Amino acid sequence: xxxxxxxxxxxxxxxxxxxxxxxxxxxxxxxxxxxxxxxxxxxxxxxxxxxxxxxxxxxxxxxxxxxxxxxxxxxxxxxxxxxxxxxxxxxxxxxxxxxxx
Numbered sequence: 001x002x003x004x005x006x007x008x009x010x011x012x013x014x015x016x017x018x019x020x021x022x023x024x025x026x027x028x029x030x031x032x033x034x035x036x037x038x039x040x041x042x043x044x045x046x047x048x049x050x051x052x053x054x055x056x057x058x059x060x061x062x063x064x065x066x067x068x069x070x071x072x073x074x075x076x077x078x079x080x081x082x083x084x085x086x087x088x089x090x091x092x093x094x095x096x097x098x099x100x101x
Contacts, residue, residue, distance in 0.1 A: 039071045
């Protein structure tokens with residue numbers, strides 16, 4: 001799993017590439033820590049190249065959302081594939097996040 005973070009004036013964007021499975025979750029969580037610090041702005045999770053998400057990955061997304069809510073920010077999830085969209089739908093995450101294609 002690869003994480004590329006781009007800082008922007010109004011927030012941050014993280015590009016997630018590969019499988020966000022249990023084995024990669026701690027590394028991804030550590031890589032996304034800078035987003036927690038900037039959670040008062042807009043956090044964009046670019047998932048165009050993410051192929052899979054496990055429950056541990058969902059927990060990371062949820063923690064980012066909680067941090068953003070506490071600081072008055074928001075999280076946008078962009079470009080999820082149909083398999084990940086199904087996971088989001090089954091878990092209720094479609095209602096928790098702003099999803100963009």
